[in-house]
Amino acid sequence: MSVWALGLNHTTAPLDLRGRFAFALDQIAPTLHSLRSSFAGNSSHPQVEAAIISTCNRTEIYCASEHIALDHTFGWLAQSGGVAPALLRSHAYTLHDDEAARHAFRVASGLDSMVLGEAQILGQMKDAVRAAETAGALGSTLNQLFQRSFAVAKEVRTATEIGAHSISMAAAAVRLAGQLFEDLRKTRVLFVGAGEMIDLAATHFAAKEPKAIAIANRTLERGEKLASRFGGEAMRLADLPARLAEFDIVISCTASTLPIIGLGAVERALKARKHRPMFMVDLAVPRDIEPEVKALEDIYLYTVDDLAQVVQQGQANRQAAVAQAEVIIDAGVQSFMHWLGQRGTVPLIQQLNAQADEWRAAEMARARKLLAKGESIEAVLEAMSRGLTQKMMHGAMAELHAGDAASREQTAQTLSRLFLRKER
Structure with missing residues (x-):
């Protein structure tokens, strides 16, 4: 049995290219079905196990079968994203067997994240595994790989200080906003979306006690549930353009495949605000805010990639913990490869x-x-x-x-x- 993986992340591909390969959680099952169906006609790969991890910083495909089929997987992914295979290859990485296992363990442990040691990726991986299992795409080999990934991540977090001094994307956004506005207690903050990232961002901003908090979401009920936790109001996404001018800070992260905050809407908001500055953070992949917005005067727009420099601060303090984590991961890889080798005698x-x-x-x-x-x-x-x-x-x-x-x-x-x- 062989395991292989291919992917692209924040270190290998620009945001807009990553956006072409971003899959919302409810898209995982049909996407996995498409991938596995593409293998069906190949007699060498009649039954391929598969899982897809898709976050704002990475999209990775993990597969297991009797024989490695990286070229086929590459072709399928390039076609699904509507890009030339050569372009995808120039920004992607491929791994197999022990290298694939090591990468999965490092991702789960937060060693491959933009925010070194962050814990959110572990939950995202678990969601991806549940989605693959529900879709019937997860066999014993990949299940073993991911369960061992989770165990290694737990040991890394327990035995090392890899998460110490970690600056999250949400905390970085608060820090940047504080550089623009002298007193965040006088600001009005709008959150677009109601997912995990927005929940985290709202928690950080709420700690600064802003003047007002609002949640704009496609589903009003979900928006109201989140807004009630922070003493804020909820509004429909359709009302956003008309009310955009009310807010000094806008944090957006939805699963939309197209931008939901356009250049025209922001221009009208600036005019209504008499060009008082607006701080905007687009945490979505693909983008929620049209990139042309960044060129407007009095607009301070940051994407997930723009926050990289901020979140890297303090990384030197965690290098000793990284070395300890790598030792734990090495042991995990050896154990998994031993198990994989034994599978041949089954x-x-x-x-x-x-x-x-x-x-x-x-x-x-x-x-x-x-x-x-x-x-x-x-x-x-x-x-x-x-x-x-x-x-x-x-x-x-x-x-x-x-x-x-x-x-x-x-x-x-x-x-x-x-x-x-x-x-x-």
């Missing part, structure tokens, strides 16, 4: 067990017949034990007498090792 073990059961059933049937004829129990047990022994030894004895001298010697050594071991 069919043989199953065949041996089936053969042994067949012999046992045959001898049991013969024993019952002898008992029915009135034979003594002692004689029946003797006959059954001899019958089983002869069946078990027949193949070995035949091999011992077959072939040339060299092959007989090799067979003799093997049989001696298998049958003449001294019990400790």
